[in-house]
Amino acid sequence: MAVYGYARVSTVEQAASGNSLDTQRSILSGVAQSEGMEIGRMFVDRGVSGSKPLEDRRAGSELLSALEAGDVVFCAKLDRMFRNASDALTTLQTFKDKGVRLFLKDMGGDVTGNGVSALVFTILAGVAQFERERIAERVAENRERLVAAGRFVGGRVPFGMRVVDGEDEQGRPARFLEPDPEKEPIVVRIKGLRSDGFTVRAVQSAVQKEFGERVALATISKLSNEGDAR
Missing domain, CATH: 3.40.50.1390 (Resolvase, N-terminal catalytic domain)
Incomplete structure (x- = not known):
C-alpha cells in the first residue's frame, strides 16, 4: 500500500x-x-x-x-x-x-x-x-446576447442575411449577420405581399414567378412576423 x-x-x-x-x-x-x-x-x-x-x-x-x-x-x-x-x-x-x-x-x-x-x-x-x-443556461443566455448584437453564432444563415467578418468590442475577430443585398428585394416583396393580405402560399407562388426563387413557407411566415424590425 x-x-x-x-x-x-x-x-x-x-x-x-x-x-x-x-x-x-x-x-x-x-x-x-x-x-x-x-x-x-x-x-x-x-x-x-x-x-x-x-x-x-x-x-x-x-x-x-x-x-x-x-x-x-x-x-x-x-x-x-x-x-x-x-x-x-x-x-x-x-x-x-x-x-x-x-x-x-x-x-x-x-x-x-x-x-x-x-x-x-x-x-x-x-x-x-x-x-x-447552470452551464446550459449560461450558454443559452450568451447565445441570445450575441444574436441580439447581430453576431453569427453558427447554424443556418437566415434567408435574406449573409455572414461577414468583423471585430467585436474588444477588437477580436468575429462574424456578424447583415442583410444580403441580393436577397433584400425578395424580402421586401414578401413583406409587402403579406401586408396586402396575400396568403403564405400565394406569396410563395408570386415570389417564385417574379424572382425564380422558391422560398420555404416557414421562412415567409417568419419574415412576415418580423415586420419592419428586421
Missing part, C-alpha cells in the same frame, strides 16, 4: 497563505498522521488552474498513473483536486472501483469508504446536476 498526498495552487493563489503549498502539505501530513499513516510521496501542481481535470495536469496525471489497488491519497480540499462536482463524482467512482481510498479534509475524511462516502456522493450528484443546468 502506498500513501500519497496531492496539492495544487493556481498562479494567482500562490502568494495566498490559505492555499499555499506549505499550508496544504502541513494539513495533509496532519490528516495522514491522525489516520495512522505517513505520506510517502507528494504530487504537486504549481500554477495550474482548477479548470483543468486531474488527468490533464502534470502531477495529477502522474498520480493517477501511480495508483494501484489499496493505495491511499490525501488532499486538503475538493477544489484542489477536481474542477467541478461532476468531475469529482466520476473520478471518485473510479477510485472506488479501483480500490483506492481518498481522504479530503474539507469533506470529512475518507470519501471513498463506508463512512461519509454515501453522503458525499449524494451531495456531489446534486451539485453536478445543478452545474450542468
Whole structure:
C-alpha cells in the first residue's frame, strides 16, 4: 500500500497563505498522521488552474498513473483536486472501483469508504446536476446576447442575411449577420405581399414567378412576423 498526498495552487493563489503549498502539505501530513499513516510521496501542481481535470495536469496525471489497488491519497480540499462536482463524482467512482481510498479534509475524511462516502456522493450528484443546468443556461443566455448584437453564432444563415467578418468590442475577430443585398428585394416583396393580405402560399407562388426563387413557407411566415424590425 502506498500513501500519497496531492496539492495544487493556481498562479494567482500562490502568494495566498490559505492555499499555499506549505499550508496544504502541513494539513495533509496532519490528516495522514491522525489516520495512522505517513505520506510517502507528494504530487504537486504549481500554477495550474482548477479548470483543468486531474488527468490533464502534470502531477495529477502522474498520480493517477501511480495508483494501484489499496493505495491511499490525501488532499486538503475538493477544489484542489477536481474542477467541478461532476468531475469529482466520476473520478471518485473510479477510485472506488479501483480500490483506492481518498481522504479530503474539507469533506470529512475518507470519501471513498463506508463512512461519509454515501453522503458525499449524494451531495456531489446534486451539485453536478445543478452545474450542468447552470452551464446550459449560461450558454443559452450568451447565445441570445450575441444574436441580439447581430453576431453569427453558427447554424443556418437566415434567408435574406449573409455572414461577414468583423471585430467585436474588444477588437477580436468575429462574424456578424447583415442583410444580403441580393436577397433584400425578395424580402421586401414578401413583406409587402403579406401586408396586402396575400396568403403564405400565394406569396410563395408570386415570389417564385417574379424572382425564380422558391422560398420555404416557414421562412415567409417568419419574415412576415418580423415586420419592419428586421
